[in-house]
Amino acid sequence: MDDRNRRLLTAARRGDAGEIRAALDAGARVEARDEELRSPLLLAALGSHVEAARVLVAAGADPNAQDRRHDSAWLVTGVTGSVPMMRVLLPAGPDLALRNRFGGVSLIPASERGHVAYVRAVLRETEIDVDHVNDLGWTALLEAVILGDGGRPHQEVVALLLAAGADPELADADGVTPLRHARRRGFDALAALLADA
Structure with missing residues (x-):
């Protein structure tokens, strides 16, 4: 995996919005995937990292991108019950x-x-x-x-x-x-x- 993409995925998992911006500015792909096919936005949603998700949505992240378990950032909001995350994802047009x-x-x-x-x-x-x-x-x-x-x-x-x-x-x-x-x-x-x- 490209180091820039790894950096983005790690930042999303941690919820570090500033590091996400830096990784994207350095050329990381907003739809990079980890070994379980989780996107940065899905990782942010799993951790209820609202500001991180906001940065990713602004960069064009897909709220419908599904991993190996068929989870997506949008679907995960129903599991976590995060209303703030749901509202961050709505402008991205979730299915x-x-x-x-x-x-x-x-x-x-x-x-x-x-x-x-x-x-x-x-x-x-x-x-x-x-x-x-x-x-x-x-x-x-x-x-x-x-x-x-x-x-x-x-x-x-x-x-x-x-x-x-x-x-x-x-x-x-x-x-x-x-x-x-x-x-x-x-x-x-x-x-x-x-x-x-």
């Missing part, structure tokens, strides 16, 4: 329909993990598909119920998804609805939200 290795869009892991602020922001500030179905046959609503713990954050996520028009009748591959999953798991608060939807 809201880009799928991760499970066939999901960024809203799905965010819902699973109970990232309330991210779910609120991505629903309000983008046209992301609230009813996208991943390879497991699950929507964001199903993931919030099936993989969540039924606590306050997941209750807020479910309320946000429903308010954004999520279909509470969209069942999983076995025909089980979010409401039935909530009742099976003893999540009374979630069940009440879904029953009223």
